[in-house]
Amino acid sequence: MQFVGYIFFMILVGVFAILPFSIIYLLSNFLAFVLHRLIGYRKDVILKNLNWAFPSLTHQEKRDLLPKIYRNFTDIVLESLKGSTYPTNAMKRRHKFILTDEFLSLAKKGNGNVAFSAHYGNWEWATITMNQQIPFQVIGLIKPLYNKYIHKYIERTRSKTGTGLVSIYGDKEAIYKPYDQPTMIVYIADQNPSNKEKAHKIQFFDKEAYALQGGSKFASEHPDRPVWYLSIHRIKRGFYEVKPVLLAKNANDYKSPEQLTQKYYTALENQIIEKPEEWIWSHKRWKGQIQY
Secondary structure: OOHHHHHHHHHHHHHHHHHHHHHHHHHHHHHHHHHHHHOOHHHHHHHHHHHHHOOOHHHHHHHHHHHHHHHHHHHHHHHHHHOOOHHHHHHHHHHEEEOOOOHHHHOOOOOOEEEEEEEOOOHHHHHHHHHHHOOOOOEEEEEEOHHHHHHHHHHHHOOOOOOOEEEEOOOOOHHHOOOOOEEEEEEEEEOOOOOOOOOOEEEEEEEEEEEOOOHHHHHHHHHOEEEEEEEEEEEEOEEEEEEEEEOOOOOOHOOOOHHHHHHHHHHHHHHHHOOOEEEOOOOOOOOEEOOO
8 A cells, every 4th residue: 555655646746746836836725725624634633733822812813824724734745746856956946044144153163063943834845955055964853754665755855955864763873973064963843752751841832741852862962063943934935934043052051951942942932923824733743731
């Protein structure tokens, strides 16, 4: 069944390779309507998450967010399919990394950088374009896909632009070995941790939550490296900017790795409050706190 799924996926990739973005976004509008109005894809999960994060919003305000949340979701899915074959130089015009003076001055001083990102905006395109726009070797820590064939295809397409992908469950040798240039180790860390005993307890939307500890642990083991939050902003449909926000000049600025994890979640929370529809709300992010 996995191979059949892979064949279907590759057919979609081939179709989206020839479709212009104008048609892709019309299709995204249609799929968002189907998922929202006809199927109700994970609507219960989305509403429970919204109730948890934004209890002060009225019922109507939460309902008004739903079409935007579904359209963001379908945009990301379809953009990701298009991005796997879209020319890298053209992609960089759509997904720009903002090289601030602060980033360049701090990031070049040490042996590398640690960065946190999230399922906000189009994080998938960042794995394609970022290694081409910053003077570092980008290595992303990822959770492997269930379909091993699709996962291997994605690894191949990302490696063409130089980005290294490392499984959170596998050998982490790639994040420690020497490279020809300093590294930027990127953790997409807003997932629900499977092991609560090893997780960090943090405050997220004024409530206790559990967070993955890998990024902060790595940063504390390499305190000479600045730590960043990669804030992804949608400028308009199909165009994004990635802005590095300094969390710490080095991890020793904080008394514990948990404090650094909290700093990351505070930055993420502020961004979600600004534009909640651009986060992926369909994941069961608060297992243990919410009965899904």
